[in-house]
Amino acid sequence: xxKTYELLSQIVTPTDLxxxxxxxxxxxxxxxxxxxxxxxSRTGGHFSSNLGTVELTVxxxxxxxxxxxxxxxxxxHQAYPHKLLTGRLPRFDSLRMHKGxxxxxxxxxxxxxxxxxxxxxxxxxxxxxxxxxxxxxxxxERVVAxxxxxAICAGMSWEALNHAxxxxxxxxxxxxxxxxxxxxxxxxxxxxxxxxxxxxxxxxWAHRAKELIERVPGPAPRIAAGLRxxxxxxxxxxxxxxxxxxxxxxxxxxxxxxxxPGLLEIFRNLRQVRGPVFVHAITVKGKGYELSExxxxxxxxxxxxDSETGEVPKKSSGPVQYTKxxxxxxxxxxxxxxxxxxxxxxxxxxxxxxxxxxTYPDRYYDTGIAEQHAVTFAAGLAAGGMKPFCTIYSTFLxxxxxxxxxxxxxxxLPVRFAMDRAGIVGADGPTHHxxxxxxxxxxxxxxxxxxxxxxxxxREMLFFMKDYDKGPIAIRYPRGTTPExxxxxxxxxxxxxxxxxGSPSELEPVVTIAALGSMVETAWEAAxxxxxxxxxxxxxxxxxxxxxxxxxxxGQAAETGNLLTIEENxxxxxxxxxxxDEMVERGLSVKHTLMALPDRFIDHGxxxxxxxENGLGLEDVKSAIKELVKSRR
Numbered sequence: 001x002x003k004t005y006e007l008l009s010q011i012v013t014p015t016d017l018x019x020x021x022x023x024x025x026x027x028x029x030x031x032x033x034x035x036x037x038x039x040x041s042r043t044g045g046h047f048s049s050n051l052g053t054v055e056l057t058v059x060x061x062x063x064x065x066x067x068x069x070x071x072x073x074x075x076x077h078q079a080y081p082h083k084l085l086t087g088r089l090p091r092f093d094s095l096r097m098h099k100g101x102x103x104x105x106x107x108x109x110x111x112x113x114x115x116x117x118x119x120x121x122x123x124x125x126x127x128x129x130x131x132x133x134x135x136x137x138x139x140x141e142r143v144v145a146x147x148x149x150x151a152i153c154a155g156m157s158w159e160a161l162n163h164a165x166x167x168x169x170x171x172x173x174x175x176x177x178x179x180x181x182x183x184x185x186x187x188x189x190x191x192x193x194x195x196x197x198x199x200x201x202x203x204x205w206a207h208r209a210k211e212l213i214e215r216v217p218g219p220a221p222r223i224a225a226g227l228r229x230x231x232x233x234x235x236x237x238x239x240x241x242x243x244x245x246x247x248x249x250x251x252x253x254x255x256x257x258x259x260x261p262g263l264l265e266i267f268r269n270l271r272q273v274r275g276p277v278f279v280h281a282i283t284v285k286g287k288g289y290e291l292s293e294x295x296x297x298x299x300x301x302x303x304x305x306d307s308e309t310g311e312v313p314k315k316s317s318g319p320v321q322y323t324k325x326x327x328x329x330x331x332x333x334x335x336x337x338x339x340x341x342x343x344x345x346x347x348x349x350x351x352x353x354x355x356x357x358x359t360y361p362d363r364y365y366d367t368g369i370a371e372q373h374a375v376t377f378a379a380g381l382a383a384g385g386m387k388p389f390c391t392i393y394s395t396f397l398x399x400x401x402x403x404x405x406x407x408x409x410x411x412x413l414p415v416r417f418a419m420d421r422a423g424i425v426g427a428d429g430p431t432h433h434x435x436x437x438x439x440x441x442x443x444x445x446x447x448x449x450x451x452x453x454x455x456x457x458x459r460e461m462l463f464f465m466k467d468y469d470k471g472p473i474a475i476r477y478p479r480g481t482t483p484e485x486x487x488x489x490x491x492x493x494x495x496x497x498x499x500x501x502g503s504p505s506e507l508e509p510v511v512t513i514a515a516l517g518s519m520v521e522t523a524w525e526a527a528x529x530x531x532x533x534x535x536x537x538x539x540x541x542x543x544x545x546x547x548x549x550x551x552x553x554x555g556q557a558a559e560t561g562n563l564l565t566i567e568e569n570x571x572x573x574x575x576x577x578x579x580x581d582e583m584v585e586r587g588l589s590v591k592h593t594l595m596a597l598p599d600r601f602i603d604h605g606x607x608x609x610x611x612x613e614n615g616l617g618l619e620d621v622k623s624a625i626k627e628l629v630k631s632r633r
Contacts, residue, residue, distance in 0.1 A: 005031040005034070005035055005089065006027070006031065007020065007024060007027055007028045007031055008028060008031040008032060008035060008084060008089055009089060011028070011084070011085055011087060011089070012087040013066070013086065013087060013112075014061035014064075014065075014066040014085055014086060014112070015065060015066065017058070017061050017062040017085065018062065018065075020062070022260075022261060022264060025058055025059075025062055025260060025264070026260055026261075028058060029054050029055050029058045029260055032054050032057070032058065032081050032084050032085070033051060033054045033287075033288045033289075035084055035089060035092060036050050036051060036054075036080050036081070036084075037051075037288075037289055037307050038307060039092050039093050039095060040080070040095070040302065041302075041304060041305050041306065041307035042093065042304055043093065043094075043095045043096055043097060043304065044096065044301075044302055044303045044304050044427070045080075045095055045096050045103050045301065045302065045427070046077035046078070046080070046103060046300065046301050046302075047286070047289075047292060047299050047300065047301065047302045048285045048286035048289075048292040048293075048296040048299040048300050049077050049078040049178070049285060049296075049300060050077070050078055050079070050080035050081060051285070051286050051287050051288050051289055051292060052078070052176065052178050052257070052283040052284055052285040052286060052287050052296075053078045053079070053081055053146075053176055053257075053283065054081050054258075054287065054288070055257060055258045055259070055260045055263060056081075056146070056174070056176060056257050056263065056281055056283065057079075057081035057082055057085060058081070058085070058260060059260055059263035059264050059266075059267050060144060060146075060174070060263075060267055061082075061085050062264060062267075063264060063267035063268045063270075063271055064142055064144065064267065064271060065142075066112055067111075067112070067141075068139070068140075068141040069141050069142040069143070069144070070114045070127070070130050070141060070142070070143050070144070071114070071144045071145075071146060072114055072115045072123045072126050072127040072130065072143070072144070072145045072146070073105055073115075073117075073123060073146050074117065074120060074121065074122060074123035074124075074145070074146060074147040074148065074151040074157075075104070075117055075118065075119070075120045075122075075123075075151055076102075076103070076104030076105040076116065076117055076118065077103065077104065077301075078146070078148065078176060079104075079105055079146075080095075082105070082112075083101065083110075086110055086112045086113075087110075088101060088110065096427035096428075096429075096604055097427075097605070098603075098604070098605030098606060098609060098610075099603075099605070102116075102429055102603075102604060103427060103428060103429065103604065104116060104117065104118045104428075104429065104431060105117065114126075114130065115127075115130075116431075117431065118395075118428065118429070118430075118431025118432055119395075119396065119399060119431060120150065120151035120154050120369045121147075121151050121154025121155065121156040121157045121369060122151075122156060123145040123146060123147045123151065123157075124145045124147055124156075124157050124160035124161060124164065124173055125156055125157075125159070125160040125163075126145070127143050127144065127145035127160075127171060127173075128143075128145075128160055128163060128164050128167070128169075128171060130143045131143040131164075131167075131169045131170060131171045132167070132169065135169055142170065142172070142271055143170070143171050143172070144171075144172045144173075144174060145171065145172070145173045145174070146174045146176060147173060147174070147175055147176065148174075148175050148176030148177060148178065148283075150346060150368060150369050151369060152175055152177075153368040153369055153370065154368075154369045154370060155370055155372060155373065161173070161244070161247050161249070161278075162247060164247075164248070164249075164276050165247035165248025165249055165276055166248065167276075168248060168275055168276065169275075169276070170274050170275060170276075171276050171277075172270060172273075172276075172277045172278075172279060173249070173276070173277070173278045173279070174279045174281060175253075175278065175279065175280050175281060176257065176281060176283055177254065177257075177280060177281060177282050177283065178282075178283045178284065178285040178296070179285070244278040248275075248276055249276045249277060249278040250273070250275065250276070250277045250278065251278050251280065252266065252270070252277065252278065252279045252280065253278075253279060253280025253281065253282075254280045254281070254282045255279065255280065255281050255282065256281075256282060257281035257282050257283035257284075258283060258284065258287055263281070266279065284296075285300075286299055291310040297349070318481060319455075319481035319482045319483070319484055320455045320481060320482050321455075321480070321481050321482075322420070322455055322458065322477045322478060322479070322480065322481070322482065323350070323351065323352040323420055323479075324352055325352075325455035325458055325459060325482070326351070326352045326391075326418060326420070326458065326462070326477070327351075327352030327353060327354065327355050327356060328355070328459075329458070329459045329462045329463070330342055330352075330353070330356050330389055330391075330418075330462065331355050331356050331359055331360075333462065333463060333466050334356065334359070334360050334363060337387065337466060338363075339385065339386050339387045340363065340386075340387045340389065340466060341363040341364070341365065341381060341386050341387065341388050341389070342356050342357075342360075342363065342364050342365070342388075342389050342391060343365045343366075343367065343374050343377060343378050343381075343388055343389065343390045343391060344365075344366050344367070344374070344391050344392070345366075345367050345368065345369060345370055345371045345374045345392055345396060346366060346367070346368050346369045346370075347391075347392070347393065347396075348366060350393065350420065350421075351391040351392070351393070351418070351420050352391075352420070353391055365377065371392055371396050371397065371399040371400040372399060372400045372402070372403050374390060374392065374400065375390060375392075375397075375400035375403035375404055375407065375408065375415070376400075376403045376407045376408075378390040378408070378415045379403070379407045379408045379411065379413050379415055381415075382408075382413040382414050382415045383411070383413055387414070387416065387466060388415055388416065389416045389417075389418055389465075390415055390416065390417050390418070391417075391418040391420070392417070392418075392419065392420075393419065393420050393421040393432070393434065394419040394420070394421055394422040394423075394434025394435075394436075394437040394476060395421065395425075395431065395432050395433065395434050397417065397419055397437065398436065398437075398440065401440060404417075404441070404444070404472070405444055408472045409444045409445065409446055409447055409471070409472050412446055412470070412471045412472075413471070413472060414468060414469045414470065414471060414472065414473070415472050415473075416465045416466070416468075416472075416473055416474070416475075417472065417473070417474035417475070418462075418474075418475055418477075419434065419437055419474055419475065419476045419477070420477060420479070421434045421478070421479045422434040422437055422451070422476035422477055422478055422517070422518070422568070422569075423435065423476075423478045423479075423517075423518055423568030423569070424478075424568060424597075424602065424607050424610050424611055424614075425479045425607070426479065426604065426605065426606060426607045426610070427604050427605070427606075428604060429602075429603055429604030430601040430602055430603060430604070433601075433602055434476070434478075435568075435569060435570050435597050435602065436569065436570050437449075437474075437476055437569065438451075438476070438516075438545045438567065438569040438570075438573070438574050438575055439569060439570050439572060439573030439574055440573070441474060441545075441546070442545055442546045442573065442574075442575075442578065443573065444472075446470075446471040446472070447471065447472050447473075447474070447546060448468070448470075448471065448472070448473040448474070448495070448496075448544070448546060448547070449473070449474050449475075449476065449544065449545040449546045450464075450465070450473070450474070450475040450476070450543060450544060450545070451475070451476050451477070451516050451517030451518070451542070451543065451544075451545055452475065452477055452517060452543075453483070453486060453499075453515075453517065453518075453520035453521070453541050453543075454482040454483055454486055454520075454521075455482035456482070456490075457490070457493075457543075458475065458477055460490075460492075460493050461475055461493055461543075462475065464493045464495075468495075476517060476545075477517065477518075478517070478518040478568065479607070480607065483520075483521035485521060485524060485525055485528070486501075486520065486521060486524055487501065487504075487524075489501075493543070495544075495547075496544050496547040496548075496549055497543065497544070497549050497552070498514075498540050498541060498542050498543050498544065498548075498549035498552040498553060499540070499541040499543055500538075500540055500541075500552060500556060501520075501524070501538075501539040501540065501541050502538055502539070503527060503531070503536055503537060503538040503539070504524065504527050504528045504531055504537075505527075505528075505531035505536060507531055507534065507535070507536030508536050509536040509537055509538035509559065509560050510535065510536055510537070510560050510561075510562060510629050511535075511536075511537045511538075511560050511562040511563075511564060511625050511628055511629060512537075512538050512539075512540060512553075512556045512557040512559070512560045512562065512563050512564070513526070513527065513537060513538070513539045513540065513563075513564045513565075513566065513621075513625070514540045514542050514553045514556075514557075514563065514564070514565045514566075514579065515539060515540070515541060515542060515565075515566050515567075516542045516545055516565075516566070516567040516568075516569070516575045517542075517545075517567070517568065518568045519566040519567055519568055519616070520539065520541050522566065522616070522617075522618055522621055523539050523566060523621065524539055525618055526618055526621040526622045526625065527539055529618075529622060530622060530625060530626075535625070535626070535629065537625060538556060538559075538560065540552060540553055540556050542575065545567075545569075545575050545578075546578075548575070548578055548579065548582070550579070550582050550586075553579065554582075554583070554586070554588060554590070557588075557590045558588075558590065561589075561590060561591060562590065562591050562593075562625075562628045562629065563579075563590050563591065563592045563593070564592075564593045564594075564595060564621070564624055564625060564628060565579050565580075565592070565593075565594055565595065565596075566595040566596070566616065566621065567595070567596050567597075568596075568597065568611070568616065569596060569597060570596060570597050570599065571594065571596035571597060571598065571599060572599055574596050575596070576594035576595065576596050577594065577596075579592070579594075580592055580594060591628060591631065593624050593627070593628050595615060595616060595620070595621065595624060596616075597614055597616065598614055598615065602614055
C-alpha cells in the first residue's frame with residue numbers, strides 16, 4: 001500500500017486496541033477513516049455508510065474482547081472499519097476485486113467475520129442465535145448486534161427484538177441511526193426515531209450511564225435485573241424509549257455515534273450489564289468526507305474517484321443501461337394508463353424508479369427494506385384493480401418467495417415483477433448474484449417469466465406485461481448495458497412465443513442455439529465468429545422461460561440435429577433443464593448440450609471474467625458448439 005498508517009498498521013486483532021490510550025484511539029479512528037477514503041476511492045465500494053461507523057467500531061472493539069466476544073454486523077456494507085480492525089489493512093486495496101476481499105462479511109474470509117450477510121435485517125437474529133448457543137454451552141462471552149442503515153426497519157429485525165426481549169438473555173443491540181439507508185428511510189418507524197433524535201440529552205448519556213452504574217450497590221451484573229427500564233426512565237421523559245422497553249430492553253440513547261470518548265465510557269460500562277440492552281447511536285453517513293456528508297445517498301456506493309476533488313472519471317456515452325430503460329418505460333406506461341403503480345423495497349436508485357417517483361409520486365410506493373410486505377402489498381393493489389409493477393432485484397425477491405407463491409400466484413393475481421440484476425452482478429458477489437430466479441419462479445403454477453435480449457425488447461415486453469391480466473408475470477434483466485451486435489429485425493411479443501433469429505451467415509446451420517435473455521448476445525457473437533470458420537449456427541431467442549416455446553426450439557433443432565441451450569441462471573431447475581425434460585417426454589433424438597451457471601455459489605469479481613470462469617464465456621460457447629458437431633459426426 002502506498003500510504004502508511006502509524007497505529008492501524010499495528011492492529012492485527014481487535015484486542016490490540018486494548019493497548020492503546022484513549023488519545024491514541026482517537027488517532028486510530030482518524031487513520032481508519034483515511035484508509036477507507038484512500039482505498040475505496042481507488043477500488044469503488046460502499047463509502048458513506050462505512051465512514052459513518054468508524055468511531056462506533058473503534059469504541060466497540062476497544063471496550064469488548066474479540067475473541068471471545070462477538071460483534072455481528074447487519075448487511076456488512078457498514079463494516080469496512082471492522083475489516084481494518086481485524087488485520088486486513090494489507091489486503092484492503094483488493095476490496096471487491098477478483099480473488100480479493102469481499103465487500104461484505106464472509107465467514108470463510110476471516111475468523112472474526114462471525115456471520116456473513118448481503119441482505120439487510122439479519123444481525124439481531126444471528127446474534128441472538130450466538131447468545132443462545134453461548135448460554136447452552138455455559139460460556140461467558142458478550143454478544144453485540146450492530147444494525148442500522150435502515151436494517152432496523154426490516155421485519156426480521158423486529159421479530160428478533162421481540163424474541164430477544166422474551167428470552168431475556170445477555171445481548172446488546174446497537175442501532176447505527178444515520179437517518180438513511182441507500183435511499184431515505186420511510187415509514188412511521190422512521191418518524192418515531194426522528195422524535196427520539198430530537199431529545200436534548202444526546203451529548204450527556206455516556207456520563208449519565210456511568211453515574212447510574214456507580215450508584216448501584218453490589219456487582220454490576222445485577223444492574224439489569226434490579227433496574228428494568230431504569231436507564232431511560234431515570235433520565236428521560238416517560239414517553240421516550242417505550243417501544244424497546246416494552247419489548248424487554250434497557251434503552252440507552254440517543255447517543256452521539258461520533259463522540260469516541262463518550263462511546264468508550266458507554267460500552268465499557270455496558271459490557272458488565274446483563275440482559276437485553278438497546279443502544280441508539282446517532283451517526284452521520286459519510287462522516288469526515290465533506291462531499292459524502294452533503295449527499296450521502298449519492299456516495300453510498302461509489303465507483304473509483306479522485307479522493308482530493310471527489311470527481312469521478314467521465315465515461316463516454318455508450319449503450320443504454322437496462323435499469324434506465326426500465327425507468328423510462330414505466331414512466332411512459334404510467335402516462336397512458338392511470339392504473340400503473342410502482343413499488344420498490346428501498347431501492348429507487350438501483351431499480352431506476354427515481355423518475356417515476358418524481359413524475360407520479362402518488363403512484364409510487366417505497367416499502368423500505370421489506371420485500372415480503374412489498375410483494376403482498378402489490379398483491380392487494382392487483383386485487384384492488386391496479387396494475388402494480390413490483391420492482392425488486394432478483395436476489396432480493398428471494399426474500400419474498402413465500403409471498404410470491406402464496407399471496408400472488410395461488411390467487412392468480414396479475415402482479416408484474418421487474419427483476420433487475422438477474423444473472424452475475426460482479427463485485428457484490430454471491431449474496432447479490434441473481435442466479436436462481438428462473439429456478440424458483442418457473443415451478444410455480446400459472447407463473448409467466450420473460451427475459452429480453454436487449455433494452456428495445458425489454459420495453460416491448462414491459463408493455464405486454466402491463467396489459468397481461470391472467471396471472472403473475474415477471475421479467476428478468478441483467479446489470480449493465482444493452483448489446484450492440486444483435487440484428488434489428490424483430491417479431492412482436494406474443495405469449496409463450498420465441499423468436500427465430502436465424503443464422504448470421506449463408507452457411508447451412510449444423511447447430512441450433514436456444515438462448516435466454518442476456519445470453520442471446522453471446523450466442524449471436526459465437527455464431528458470427530464460427531461462421532468465419534465455416535461453421536453454420538442458427539439462434540433462437542427464447543424470450544420466455546415460462547412457458548417455453550418448445551415447438552419453435554425443437555422445430556429448429558430438428559433441422560440441425562444439435563441443440564445448445566444457454567442461460568445466466570443456475571443449472572438446476574433452469575431453462576435448459578426444462579428443455580431437456582421436455583425432450584425426454586417427447587422422445588426426441590436431438591443431441592443436447594446444456595450451458596448454465598454451475599451448482600455452486602459464485603464469488604465476486606468482474607462480470608465477464610466470472611462468466612468465463614464458470615463456463616459461460618464466448619470461447620466456452622464456441623468450444624461447446626464444435627464439440628457438439630464433432631460428437632454428432
